[in-house]
Structures are given as structure tokens and as C-alpha cells.
Amino acid sequence: MGMRGRAALLTAAAALVAGIAIAPTTAQAATSQPCDIYAAGGTPCVAAHSTTRALYGTYNGALYQVRRASDNTTRDIGLLSAGGYVDAATQDSFCSGTSCVITIIYDQSGRNNRLTQAPPGGFNGPAAGGYDNLADATAAPITVGGHKAYGVFVAPGTGYRNNNTNGVATGDQPEGMYAIFDGTHYNAGCCFDYGNAERNSRDNGNGTMEAIYFGNIKAWGYGTGNGPWVMADLENGLFSGVNPGYNANDPTANHRFLTAIVKGEPNHWSIRAGNAQSGGLSTHYNGARPNASGYNPMKKEGAIILGIGGDNSNSSAGTFYEGVMTSGYPSDATENSVQANITAAGYAPGSSGNGLLTPGTNISLRATTACCATRYITHSGATVSTAVVTSSSSSTDKSNASWTVRAGLADSACLSFESRNTAGSFLRHQNYQLYLRANDNTALFKSDATFCPQSGRNGQGNSFASQNFSTRYIRHYNNNVYIASNGGSNAFDATALWADDVSWVVTGAWTP
Numbered sequence: 001m002g003m004r005g006r007a008a009l010l011t012a013a014a015a016l017v018a019g020i021a022i023a024p025t026t027a028q029a030a031t032s033q034p035c036d037i038y039a040a041g042g043t044p045c046v047a048a049h050s051t052t053r054a055l056y057g058t059y060n061g062a063l064y065q066v067r068r069a070s071d072n073t074t075r076d077i078g079l080l081s082a083g084g085y086v087d088a089a090t091q092d093s094f095c096s097g098t099s100c101v102i103t104i105i106y107d108q109s110g111r112n113n114r115l116t117q118a119p120p121g122g123f124n125g126p127a128a129g130g131y132d133n134l135a136d137a138t139a140a141p142i143t144v145g146g147h148k149a150y151g152v153f154v155a156p157g158t159g160y161r162n163n164n165t166n167g168v169a170t171g172d173q174p175e176g177m178y179a180i181f182d183g184t185h186y187n188a189g190c191c192f193d194y195g196n197a198e199r200n201s202r203d204n205g206n207g208t209m210e211a212i213y214f215g216n217i218k219a220w221g222y223g224t225g226n227g228p229w230v231m232a233d234l235e236n237g238l239f240s241g242v243n244p245g246y247n248a249n250d251p252t253a254n255h256r257f258l259t260a261i262v263k264g265e266p267n268h269w270s271i272r273a274g275n276a277q278s279g280g281l282s283t284h285y286n287g288a289r290p291n292a293s294g295y296n297p298m299k300k301e302g303a304i305i306l307g308i309g310g311d312n313s314n315s316s317a318g319t320f321y322e323g324v325m326t327s328g329y330p331s332d333a334t335e336n337s338v339q340a341n342i343t344a345a346g347y348a349p350g351s352s353g354n355g356l357l358t359p360g361t362n363i364s365l366r367a368t369t370a371c372c373a374t375r376y377i378t379h380s381g382a383t384v385s386t387a388v389v390t391s392s393s394s395s396t397d398k399s400n401a402s403w404t405v406r407a408g409l410a411d412s413a414c415l416s417f418e419s420r421n422t423a424g425s426f427l428r429h430q431n432y433q434l435y436l437r438a439n440d441n442t443a444l445f446k447s448d449a450t451f452c453p454q455s456g457r458n459g460q461g462n463s464f465a466s467q468n469f470s471t472r473y474i475r476h477y478n479n480n481v482y483i484a485s486n487g488g489s490n491a492f493d494a495t496a497l498w499a500d501d502v503s504w505v506v507t508g509a510w511t512p
């Protein structure tokens with residue numbers, strides 16, 4: 001179906017939700033986007049955050065703001081057209097040759113409920129003044145509707161917040177929320193949340209939050225399988241159902257693009273989820289407030305958090321693409337129409353190359369395996385490994401994890417990676433392990449230091465085949481880096497996780 005057909009379908013879906021009949025029209029109507037659908041259902045958005053697309057058919061403002069490291073200036077990132085997709089090319093050119101962080105995620109609802117760097121609270125963040133880190137603006141490349149876009153990549157220590165909101169539910173007032181996450185990026189730290197939290201960044205007791213949680217921490221609630229699970233963070237508890245611990249109806253949810261929903265009203269709340277690329281929503285819980293004290297009635301405070309717990313716990317990980325909060329308890333039918341809009345939007349993993357694999361460009365290479373998605377290829381002298389790097393890392397750690405893309409020393413159709421802080425030294429393999437070595441200009445060195453990029457074997461980023469062992473790809477294994485085949489005699493050739501371990505997201509360099 002073409003976009004125009006989709007627009008008509010979605011407009012009709014919104015009208016259906018509103019219970020009104022509309023005549024077919026050939027006039028060009030604004031596409032009905034998630035917040036139009038919520039409004040038609042009588043539960044309007046009071047906050048609408050996205051780095052990928054407009055959440056209203058008429059929205060034509062900025063989606064988010066980035067700040068680049070080279071001169072600390074900022075740039076708003078807007079849309080290709082009103083109601084449409086993000087103009088990521090503006091970010092790419094502004095951040096070219098440097099690195100960028102996301103400084104503001106604007107609120108499209110008109111209520112100015114924007115998200116900015118989270119301040120310290122019950123816990124300090126790792127950045128100056130106890131603030132949380134800001135997200136690397138290039139760490140989560142994707143496409144939406146065929147257009148390049150970036151998500152908000154939350155490494156542990158990263159967090160966004162607004163403690164001074166307007167129109168967000170407080171007390172026991174009804175509200176709804178959805179978010180689209182990367183269902184393969186999570187951890188067991190507390191707490192990758194999006195939603196309603198305390199206004200002072202502290203734990204103010206049971207029932208003072210109502211946020212979507214996503215991850216596999218089992219300290220509070222959990223569901224079936226090994227996780228991750230969509231749960232509700234209601235403060236001092238992540239709830240997968242009515243019981244404080246295990247609830248059998250909350251399944252592991254790990255779609256690459258995951259729609260996650262939590263909604264609550266007096267003595268009633270729900271968890272719903274689905275695949276943001278296709279199909280409908282499942283209801284994982286729909287019933288009374290938890291059978292633990294303090295959660296009925298709720299004491300919501302109406303701040304908004306992203307990537308952290310209510311008390312600024314900040315050891316969690318995840319990736320956010322878009323999300324909204326509503327006033328009023330949305331009907332399942334309204335959310336089903338929103339899900340139809342989401343699946344029609346066309347979320348897809350990042351395009352190959354990411355525009356950064358160009359000779360002369362400074363990059364960093366981030367692992368994509370769930371264990372290790374905050375680790376980057378780095379060196380310490382000649383030793384090459386992966387290590388966690390964040391915006392709070394030392395300048396040495398950042399530059400050790402930064403590489404200049406060069407035309408392949410042995411084949412200019414491929415690439416070589418020169419150390420950012422050790423000029424003339426390149427990543428090369430020896431006995432199948434990667435080292436940083438000075439270019440000795442031998443033919444063997446040049447071949448061992450040449451890698452041919454292709455699309456990431458797990459659908460994310462890129463994989464890099466060795467030029468002289470073409471079935472072997474740059475792989476991390478136990479945090480060391482090798483060229484590995486998919487099965488073979490070495491432990492690092494293990495087939496398990498091979499596709500993930502050989503797939504790397506190319507980001508702007510930690511040291512531009």
C-alpha cells in the first residue's frame with residue numbers, strides 16, 4: 001500500500017475510534033499520526049517525544065537537539081515535511097567529523113514537556129554535577145519509512161528527565177503511554193523507564209511512579225522465559241501483573257522494534273505490547289492494582305523520565321525511538337489504531353555504511369550483541385579489546401576507542417582503520433587476533449590490515465570481512481577481538497552469537 005493509501009486508512013481508523021463516519025475524499029488530508037488517534041479517542045497526548053518522526057499529522061517543528069563536541073554548538077533536528085519523517089541528514093552534516101550528543105528531546109504536544117539531561121536525585125549520575133550522561137546521537141542508526149533516523153541510545157549512566165511538567169497525570173488520575181524500544185538492547189540494571197515519576201528525582205514511596213519499564217531485572221517482578229519483559233515501574237517495584245514477583249501472563253518480549261504500553265486509572269491498569277514492525281498488540285495484564293500496599297490509590301507526581309528509575313537509578317540500558325503520554329485511560333481500540341500507525345511507519349534496522357565509512361572520517365565501532373552493546377573496539381598499546389565507553393569516559397579512553405577510516409591498504413575498495421591517537425598504526429590480525437601495529441609496508445601487513453565492509457550479519461550496522469581470510473569477520477569474543485569464521489576449531493569461531501558478535505554499529509568517533 002502506498003503512503004497515500006495508508007494515510008486514508010489511518011484517518012479512517014482514527015474516525016472509527018472517535019465513532020464518527022467520514023465520507024471518502026480525494027482531498028489530501030494530513031496523515032493521522034499517533035497523537036491524532038489518541039485525541040480522536042478522547043485521550044489526548046500531553047507529551048510526545050520522538051527522534052524519528054512526527055507524532056501529529058500537522059507537526060512541523062523540531063524533534064530533538066544535538067550538540068557537537070568540536071565547538072559545543074547545538075542544532076535542532078526537524079522533519080523532512082510536516083507530519084513526516086526526521087531530517088537525519090541535518091544531523092549527519094552537523095556532526096560530520098566530530099561526535100554529537102542528544103541534548104533535548106522536544107515535546108510535540110505543545111505543552112513543552114521536553115526531556116533534557118537528568119539531574120541528580122536519590123542517585124548521582126556520572127556527568128558533571130551528578131547529572132546523567134547524554135546519549136551518543138549516532139549510536140542507534142535505523143531507517144523509518146526508508147528514511148535514515150537515529151534512536152536515543154541509553155548506555156548505563158544515561159538519562160533524560162523533566163521535573164516541571166504541564167498536564168501530566170498526578171495522584172490517581174488516569175493516563176496512558178506507549179514507547180517504541182529496541183527489544184534487543186536491554187540489561188538487568190535499574191531501570192530503563194519511560195513515563196511518570198517523582199518531581200524531585202527521589203524515591204517518594206510506593207505508587208509515586210507509573211512508567212513503562214523494559215529489561216530483564218528480576219529483583220522485583222518478572223514474567224515467563226528469560227526476559228526482557230515489559231513491566232510497570234510503580235516505584236519500589238516493577239510489576240508484571242497483580243503479584244509483586246512472578247506473573248505467568250507477562251511473556252519475554254524482544255522484537256527488534258517493540259511497542260510497549262502501560263496505562264493506569266483508579267484500581268485498574270494494563271500492560272500491552274507488540275511487534276512495532278507488524279501485527280497487533282497483546283495484553284499482558286489487565287486488572288486491579290498490585291496486591292501490595294501503597295499502590296491503590298496511586299500517588300503519581302507527573303514528572304517524566306527516560307532511561308532511568310524514579311530516584312535517578314541509572315545503571316540500565318535500552319534504546320528509545322518514540323513515545324507519548326496521554327491524559328485519560330486510552331481504550332484498547334485506540335491503542336490498536338496507534339499500533340496500526342506504528343507498523344505502517346516502517347521501522348527497520350540501520351542502513352549499511354551509516355554514511356561514516358568514508359576514508360578520512362573518524363569513527364568508533366560499537367558492539368551489538370546484547371551483552372555488550374555499550375562496548376567499543378579499543379586499544380591499549382598493541383592490545384585490542386572491547387571496552388565500555390561513555391560520554392563521561394576519560395579523554396584517553398575515548399581516543400583509544402577512536403579510529404580514522406582509511407582506504408584499504410591492500411584494496412582501495414575495502415577499508416583500513418588507523419588509530420586516532422597512534423598515527424601510522426592500524427588494526428591488523430595476527431594468528432586471527434586483532435592488534436594495533438605500525439604499518440611496516442609489507443604486503444602481508446597491508447592485507448592483514450584490510451577489511452571489507454558489508455551489511456551487519458545480524459541486521460544491524462556493518463560486518464567487516466578480512467581481506468585475506470574472506471570468510472572471517474571482525475568479532476568480539478570474551479571482550480577480545482578476532483577475525484572469526486562462523487564455526488571452526490577456535491573457541492572464538494563459535495557459531496553461537498556469531499552474527500551478533502560480528503555486527504558493529506559505526507558511530508561518530510568518541511574523539512572527533
Ligand code: AHR
Binds near residue numbers: 312
Ligand atoms: O521501582 C523500581 C525502582 O525503585 C524505581 O525506578 C526507583 O526509583 C527505585 O529504586
